[in-house]
Amino acid sequence: MMTKIAVIEDDIYFQEILKYHILKNPDNEIKLYTKGNEFIKDNSYIPDIITLDYKLPDNNELELYKKLKKANPHTPIIIISGQSDVSVAVELLSNGAYDYIIKNEHLGNRLWNSLRNATTEIQNLKEIEKLKSEINKNAKLHTTFTGNSQQIKEVTRLISKAINTNITVSLYGETGTGKELAAKAIHYNSIRKNNPFIVVNLSAIPKDLIESELFGHEKGAFTSAIKSRIGKFEEANTGTLFLDEIGEIDLNIQTKLLRVIQEKEFSRIGSNKIIKTDIRLITATNKNMKEEVEKGNFREDLFYRLQGFPINMPPLRQRGLDTIYLAKHFLNEFCSENNLSSLNISAEAKNKLLSYHYPGNVRELKTIIEYAATITDSNTITDKEIIFRDNSKSCDLCSKELTLDEYNAKLIENYIKKYNSITIAAKKLDIARSKIYRYKAKYKF
Numbered sequence: 001m002m003t004k005i006a007v008i009e010d011d012i013y014f015q016e017i018l019k020y021h022i023l024k025n026p027d028n029e030i031k032l033y034t035k036g037n038e039f040i041k042d043n044s045y046i047p048d049i050i051t052l053d054y055k056l057p058d059n060n061e062l063e064l065y066k067k068l069k070k071a072n073p074h075t076p077i078i079i080i081s082g083q084s085d086v087s088v089a090v091e092l093l094s095n096g097a098y099d100y101i102i103k104n105e106h107l108g109n110r111l112w113n114s115l116r117n118a119t120t121e122i123q124n125l126k127e128i129e130k131l132k133s134e135i136n137k138n139a140k141l142h143t144t145f146t147g148n149s150q151q152i153k154e155v156t157r158l159i160s161k162a163i164n165t166n167i168t169v170s171l172y173g174e175t176g177t178g179k180e181l182a183a184k185a186i187h188y189n190s191i192r193k194n195n196p197f198i199v200v201n202l203s204a205i206p207k208d209l210i211e212s213e214l215f216g217h218e219k220g221a222f223t224s225a226i227k228s229r230i231g232k233f234e235e236a237n238t239g240t241l242f243l244d245e246i247g248e249i250d251l252n253i254q255t256k257l258l259r260v261i262q263e264k265e266f267s268r269i270g271s272n273k274i275i276k277t278d279i280r281l282i283t284a285t286n287k288n289m290k291e292e293v294e295k296g297n298f299r300e301d302l303f304y305r306l307q308g309f310p311i312n313m314p315p316l317r318q319r320g321l322d323t324i325y326l327a328k329h330f331l332n333e334f335c336s337e338n339n340l341s342s343l344n345i346s347a348e349a350k351n352k353l354l355s356y357h358y359p360g361n362v363r364e365l366k367t368i369i370e371y372a373a374t375i376t377d378s379n380t381i382t383d384k385e386i387i388f389r390d391n392s393k394s395c396d397l398c399s400k401e402l403t404l405d406e407y408n409a410k411l412i413e414n415y416i417k418k419y420n421s422i423t424i425a426a427k428k429l430d431i432a433r434s435k436i437y438r439y440k441a442k443y444k445f
Contacts, residue, residue, distance in 0.1 A: 002027055002028070002029050003025075003027055003028050003029070003048050003049065003115070003119045003122070004029055004030075004031075004045070004046070004047045004048045004049075005022055005028055005029065005030045005031075005047055005048065005049045005050070005051065005115070006030070006031055006033060006039055006045065006047035006049070006050045006051070007019070007022070007030050007031070007032050007033065007051050008033045008034075008035070008036055008039050008050065008051065008052045008053055009032070009033075009034070009051070009053040009080070010034045010035065010053060010055075011053070012034075014053075014103070015032050015034075017107075018030075018051060018080070018111070019032070021107070021108045021111050021112060022051075022111070022115065024112070025112075025115070025116075026227060027119075028115070031045050031047070036052070036064040036067070036068070039068075040067060040068070040071060047072075047075060048075065048076075048118075048119070048122050049075065049076050049077075049078065049098075049115065049118050049119070049122075050068060050072065050075055050076070050077045050078070051077075051078045051079075051080055051111075052064075052065060052068065052077055052078070052079055052080065053080055053081070054079050054080065054081035054082075054083070054088075054092075055081065055082055055083075062091070062092075062095075065077065065079070065092060065095065065097065066095065069095065069096055069097075074125075076098035076099075076118040076121070076122070077096075077097055077098055078097070078098050078099045078100075078101060078111070078114050078115070078118070079092050079097050079099065079100045079101065080101050080103060080107070080111070081100065081101070081102060081103065082102070082103045083102075084102050098114070098118055099114040099118075101114065127196075145159065145178070145181070145182070145185060147319060147321075147322035147325055147326070148320075148321060148322060148325070149314070149318070149319040149320050149321070149322045151314035151318055151319055152314065152319055152322055155182070155311060155312075155313060155314065158309070158311045159182060159185055159186055159311065161309070162186050162309050162311070163185075163186055163189045163190050164190075166190075166191075166192075166280050167308050167309045168261075168280070168281045168282070168283070168305070168306060168307075168308030168309065169183070169186060169281075169282045169283070169308055169309045169310075169311060170246075170282075170283050170284070170285075170289075170306055170307050170308055170309070170310045170311070171183060171282065171283065171284040171285075171310075171311050171313060172284075172285060172286075172289075172310060172311070172312045172313065173284075173286060173312060173313030173314070173315070174286050174313075174315050174361055174420060175286050175360065175361065175363075176316075176358075176360045176361030176362055176363035176364055177313035177314065177315060177316070177361045177362060178313055178361075178362050179244070179284040179313055180199065180242065180244060180284065182311060182313060183197075183199075183240070183242045183282045183284065184197065186240075186282060187239070187240040187242075187280070187282070190240075190280070192238065192239050192240055192280055195238040195239035195240075196235060196236050196237070196238070196239035196240070197236075197239055197240050197242065198232050198235050198236035198239065198240070198241050198242065199242045199244060200213065200214065200232050200241070200242065200243050200244065201244045201245055202243060202244065202245045202246060202248045202249050203244075203245035203248040204245075207250045210249065210250060210253050211253055211256065211269060212225075212229070212231065212269055213231060213232060214231050214232050214233055214253070214257070215231040215233055215256070215260075215266050215267070215268055215269065216228070216229050216230045216231030216233075216234055216268040216269070217229055217231075217268050217269035217270055217271075218268050218269065218270035218271045219270075220270065221268070221269045221270025221271075222269070222270070225269075225270070228268070230268075231268065233260065233266060233275075233277050233279065234275060234277070236279045237277055237278055237279060238278050238279070239279065239280070240279065240280040240281075240282060241279045241280070241281055241282070242282045242283075242284070243281070243282070243283045243284070244283075244284045245284070245285060245286075246283040246284065246285050246289075246306065247285040247286075247287035247289060247292055247297075247298065251297070251298075251299070254298065254299045254302050255299070257302065258299065258301060258302045258305060260277065261281065261302075261305050261306075262305070264276060264277055264278070265277060281306070281308075283306050286420055287420075287421075288421045288422065288423050289303055290303075290423075291421070291422050291423060291433075315358070315361055316358040316361045316362055316364075316365060317356075317357050317358050320354075321354075323353055323354055323358075323365065324345070324350050324353060324354065326362060326365055326366075327345060327350075327353055327365060327369050328345065330365065330366045330369040330370065331343055331345065331369050331373055331381070334369065334370050334373050335373065340373065341379060342379070343373055343376065343379055343380065343381055344379060344380045344381065345380070345381045346380050346381065346382045346383065348382060348383040349372075349381050349382055349383045349385070349386050351383070352383040352386045353365075353368075353386060356388055368386060368387065368388065369381075371385075371387060372385040372386055372387070406443075408439065409439050409442070409443040409445070411429070412425065412429065412436055412439050412440075413439075413443070413445040415428055415429055416436070416445075422436050422437075
């Protein structure tokens with residue numbers, strides 16, 4: 001994370017000295033100002049830290065400091081002065097200055113230490129604010145997983161069980177069913193709730209970077225490793241690591257992941273140093289992992305290690321009247337967040353919502369409701385404002401002249417795409433999975 005530092009110093013030569021010391025840390029960036037009022041008028045730059053020369057030509061020094069402090073009450077201000085008057089230092093420090101550094105041969109070390117300490121405090125405060133924000137979401141998470149359907153009651157029951165232990169949790173379900181929300185609900189109600197919750201979407205990371213992302217690397221470990229970096233396992237230490245799309249992880253990384261889970265230790269790339277890890281692991285996927293094991297795409301021993309406590313997230317189309325409950329919840333939430341008057345949903349709109357199959361699940365319903373709330377001209381959302389945008393295309397079996405075997409292949413391919421599972425497709429078509437695999441091999445779909 002870059003630390004933005006505003007340097008207010010009228011002596012150009014001394015600006016360069018400060019610039020040299022500050023930029024010794026590659027994570028720092030600076031913007032230079034020669035006058036205090038120049039900085040105050042610059043609304044385009046919001047620094048994390050300010051260094052202020054205490055002898056400027058355009059202002060009474062203490063007044064300038066007070067102006068800066070009032071405009072930036074939470075920003076550490078480091079005073080850099082040519083005078084060693086103790087009474088001046090005491091007055092500034094008592095007025096909230098972060099540090100008082102004298103321009104002498106020790107300036108470099110003093111400034112370096114002061115910036116390092118201030119940066120650490122800033123990062124800690126940001127983490128605390130982030131944590132508070134996440135904890136405040138608990139009520140929303142609870143609401144999202146409340147409903148009258150038997151399926152969601154079972155999910156809620158299982159989540160409440162998972163909260164009480166550190167068991168590894170595996171979440172299964174279609175895209176948009178709320179797997180990450182379930183992971184957050186487990187973490188933020190567990191004994192680890194005050195510690196990090198780190199999310200890694202494995203499908204979004206190039207395969208050659210996943211090892212570095214998870215375990216970190218040392219400077220020079222590979223060509224682009226210009227500095228050391230901690231991985232997500234270190235970042236999540238004492239907290240929860242959520243590995244989303246676990247079915248996408250490369251076989252080579254699976255081996256290392258298995259060892260980390262078993263031994264609870266690892267090494268960064270390019271290092272022999274053993275790092276102990278204490279994390280709660282939650283994984284999620286929309287794949288049938290048993291099928292991935294059978295096809296050789298996923299290690300069987302890792303699968304059983306990760307299985308732990310499985311929770312299946314039901315698709316919205318199976319949750320009945322929960323659709324209306326969630327629609328009302330999302331509508332109230334959207335109105336509140338956007339300072340809109342309360343809105344209702346008409347009976348016709350509710351019927352229309354219940355008639356749809358929701359390929360995007362809860363996530364899609366939320367988008368539909370927010371769009372309807374935005375375009376409505378009254379205090380009630382009607383069926384005309386409920387717009388479905390299902391872009392999925394079913395195969396048109398009659399569009400071409402095909403052999404019976406080719407028709408069968410098209411039908412099987414369509415069912416696999418629709419349900420994202422060979423097992424479900426086989427059940428729906430009432431055929432053996434082995435037959436589906438033969439068609440997949442023959443027609444390469």
